[in-house]
Amino acid sequence: MSVNFDISKKVPVNDMGLENLLYEPKGNVGVISLNRPEKRNALSRGLLMELTGFINELALDKKVNVIIIKGLGKTFSAGHDLKEIYESDPQEVLKLFQTCYQTMQAIREISKPVIAQVHGVATAAGCQLVAACDLAVAAEDALFGTPGVKIGIFCTTPAVFLSRNVGRKKAMEMLLTGDLISASEALLHGLVNKVVPLENLDSETFSMAEKIAGLSASAIAVGKRAFYQQLNMDDFQALNYASEVISLNSTTRDAREGIGAFIEKREPKWKD
Structure with missing residues (x-):
């Protein structure tokens, strides 16, 4: 997907022909917000396509040195849109997961650090998104999990980045039980870098981003x-x-x- 973005000011990305993101440049830091709060920021194929395109666009923006990804509303992201999966045939479901692959690849291949700013829950593909980012800052009340097994879908794709962040035994425990872990557990096992009070989440994440953005x-x-x-x-x-x-x-x-x-x-x- 090729989209020309105007990234000079805070603007709903739907004003750019997109629907699922908000963007705000703050000095050398670019803040991308997942904007499907009514769907708990579910990672629909449309959102993932937009996020991939936007990350690739920011790769070319010399004013932005660090990117923050956050969620609007009460949660970071509850994972894939299950209704989208339920109503799709196998080939369409494959396209969804291939699109998610492209998003994770964009985060990995962009030369700029990407920081996940997590509040509420980050589950399934939402947890995968956190794990795929280079760094993560979480609110004290944040919860993380790969609960797919509870609805008959093993979280195979989230397992890839999860298992590269936390130890094998903890990763398998999360994948096999589907239980949520707290922010403090996520910090203990290496899924996040820092846990802060919710009221300080914005400022602490931006402080980390700004510090890195000031380096070479x-x-x-x-x-x-x-x-x-x-x-x-x-x-x-x-x-x-x-x-x-x-x-x-x-x-x-x-x-x-x-x-x-x-x-x-x-x-x-x-x-x-």
Whole structure:
């Protein structure tokens, strides 16, 4: 899907020909809001297509260094739209999951960090979305789960990113029982980075994003790609790859500026 977005101001994305998102640029941070509160921000195929297109568009926006994904209303996201699945034939259901694949791929491949801001519940594909983001901040009352097994659908696709965030035993417990876990458990097991009071969720998430956005965008782009690449390698293959990456990274303008600033005891001036 190719869509031209006007991302210069806060605007309902339906004014851009879309229906399921809101967007607000805040300095070098772009905030995307899932905007289906009446459906608990269910990840319909339409929403996923819009989210993928918008993330790909933000990849080209040099003003945005970090992206936040949040949900409007009482919840982050309750997962896929079950009515959409129930009323579709197998080929249409496959298209839905392929579209979700493309969204997760866009989050992984964009050079900019993506932070999930979670309140309410994040279940099934909603939990998958949290796990696929690079970082996650949760409200104290947030709940996480993969409850598909309770309605006869094992959460196979959410299991992919869930199992890459938390330990195998905990992942299987969540998948086999369908039980929800608290924000504090999610923090303990590595699904989120930080748990804060609900009233501080916006400010704490933005503070994390703003801190990262103030660093070298080129270094972060290199680092994000290398981090995920090396996860699939054995230890010394990964170390060899990382050595090549850091050697090249050390020759960039931002690296030279950062080292020079450190030696000269001044703040670095990163390339725009």
